Amino acid sequence: MAKLPVTMACGPYDRMEALSSGIIQPEGIDLRYIAIQSPPEIFARMIKTRSFDVAEMSLAHYLISKIRGDFPYIAIPVFPSRVFRHGFVFINKNAGIESARDLENKRVGVQEYRQTAGVWVRGILQDEFDVDMNSIDWFEGGVNAPRAEDNEMDLRPTRDLPLTIIAGDKSLNQMLEAGEIDAYFGARRPDALHEGKNTDRLFPNYRELEKAYYKKTGIHPIMHTLVIREELFRDQPWMAESLFKAAEKSKEWAIEQMRFSGAQRLMLPWLHDEIEEMEQLMGSNAWAYGVEANRGTLETFMKYLVDQHFLEKTEPIDDYFTPIISWSE
Structure with a gap:
């Protein structure tokens, strides 16, 4: 049986390397992985011209648009981008801002x-x-x-x-x-x-x-998810689970590569110390996929969208991600 051809645009992330290089292949799918450094470029091309079958997508844009009812995509609970954000608040030194309340x-x-x-x-x-x-x-x-x-x-x-x-x-x-x-x-x-x-x-x-x-x-803030064109998912619902499992395996492969101590894979002098510190704080899976493993994070983000007047009320988060039936979270 011929494999389903699928184009997927996502960043050149280490956790996606095995997927993008073909080391890991999603079952039943002939995947063409298009690595694009700029997330906004991916978002715009998917939204404006529907250039891909699957794409990395802003979590905010996805949830706001999907809940408002005008977004022909469905998300897989894969989260390729997560970033703590305390270090991304910048001030002018002369503005009289010495504490957060001074904002x-x-x-x-x-x-x-x-x-x-x-x-x-x-x-x-x-x-x-x-x-x-x-x-x-x-x-x-x-x-x-x-x-x-x-x-x-x-x-x-x-x-x-x-x-x-x-x-x-x-x-x-x-x-x-x-x-x-x-x-x-x-x-x-x-x-x-x-x-x-x-x-x-x-x-x-x-x-x-x-x-x-x-x-x-317990929150490691999620920035992006993956979305599938909704009509493709309706025609081929099995593909979401196939992509989820492949993304999970790709992430596990990346972690194994980082842990290899015989040679330094990345240009970070204290890489293994960083890995140990991460795992001591966050456990063995700081980049967990799946809704249940991220329920608190996703529901907090949904609350923030309501607090900031993007949404009228919180919605059940499970309604906005494809179910992953055979995956044990």
């Missing part, structure tokens, strides 16, 4: 207000540091280069908020360094953190804060 009533930049990283940062600042997000004036634009507004990608909350779209010739990086905004947070670091004089992190000890956050909440 109140300030001018804060974001790449896209609905960006998954931004949703997580706002939620964490509100829950863990009691910051009133409603007091902030928001500025949206490109981080290290100007970015034009994109009505198809820039999902908005259901209520008005003080949001200024930055003119096309400016970047958030420039504005932060010049003091035209007081802070910025998002998925990318501003160049001024290392090249400028006036930009710094809000939390210099972010790594310790992130460890404490994980110990308290």
Whole structure:
């Protein structure tokens, strides 16, 4: 029986290497893995031109669009991108910001207000540091280069908020360094953190804060999931489980490669110390797939989407991911 041809666009991640190289092959699928470094490029090509059968997708864009009822994709509970975000809050040193609460009533930049990283940062600042997000004036634009507004990608909350779209010739990086905004947070670091004089992190000890956050909440923030074109999934429902199992095996392969101590696989001098520290804190599977293993994280994120007025109410998270029947989570 011929295999089902499937195109899949995803980042060039270590946990996907065995899948992208063909070392691991999903059962019944002839997979063409298209590695693209820029996640926004993948998202835009999938949403605007439906360029792929399967693609990495912003968790925020997926849940907001799917729950609002206008998104012809269904997610597999595979999460190729996760990032702790305490280290991605940046301030102008002259803005009078010494603690998280000092962000109140300030001018804060974001790449896209609905960006998954931004949703997580706002939620964490509100829950863990009691910051009133409603007091902030928001500025949206490109981080290290100007970015034009994109009505198809820039999902908005259901209520008005003080949001200024930055003119096309400016970047958030420039504005932060010049003091035209007081802070910025998002998925990318501003160049001024290392090249400028006036930009710094809000939390210099972010790594310790992130460890404490994980110990308290058990959350390793999910940024992206994988989605399948819905009509393809309806025609070939078995493919979701096949891709899930292959992604899980690819992740396990990557972990085995990292653990090999006979030679250093990655250009990280203390790689094995990092692996030991990660496993002491987070157990043996810090990158767990499946809904049940990530229920607390996904439900917290859903709550943040409601708190930030993207959704009217929380929804059962299981309704938005393909069931993985034979996988023991």
